[in-house]
Amino acid sequence: MNYFNNLTEIESLVSRLIDKLDASRTEHLELSVGDVRIALDRHCAPPPHSAPAMSMPAPAPEIPAVQPAPEMPSAPERSDAATVNAPLLGVAYAAPAPDAAPFVTVGQSVKKGDIICIIEAMKVMNEIECDRDGVVAEILFENGKMVEFGQPLISVK
Structure with missing residues (x-):
């Protein structure tokens, strides 16, 4: 064919x-x-190695001393939260239709098997299920945007 x-x-x-x-x-x-x-x-093989051209080294420019960056406070650890990750690459949708309520919201209780979003891949809508019981702590994807394989979708406490 x-x-x-x-x-x-x-x-x-x-x-x-x-x-x-x-x-x-x-x-x-x-x-x-x-x-x-x-x-x-994404990454091509490196170009074949060739002998470096002979040249005189340029004089080293004076480099001003670099001030260390101020220490940023670290984000609070979410050790009690686990993420549910995307099982495939595609466009993630928070609701079954544009005018429908989202599958999950922050603070909502979820059970293993509950639908948390839809990922569209190759014109197929794939319902993504929660893999644990808990409470949705954070929605980590943007509705209608591309998600990668393994990308966290939600965090569950």
């Missing part, structure tokens, strides 16, 4: 995939459609 009509369609797909890779923190993306396989890696 031929999925692409011409090379332009493949080039367009590759261009869109590169844009998606650039917009995410994903390191590797692989796609197979029919007999076409596309693999993208």
Whole structure:
């Protein structure tokens, strides 16, 4: 079965995939459609090593002493809270529809198996379930924005 009509369609797909890779923190993306396989890696192999050109070193500029940065107070530890993380990359939605109430809110009790959000990946809406009982301490994703695999979605106490 031929999925692409011409090379332009493949080039367009590759261009869109590169844009998606650039917009995410994903390191590797692989796609197979029919007999076409596309693999993208964020990091390329280092260029071949060549002998350095001989030159005279430039005189070192005087560097002013750097003042240490003032110590910032550390954020309070959330040792009693655990996060529920995204199981896949996609766009996260807090509610089942734009005009609907969100699945969870801060302070709400949740049980293992409760739906906390939807992640849209490749036009498929995936309901994401809470993996523990507790109370929602914080919502850690932005509605309608891309989330990465493993990114914390909510914290639960």
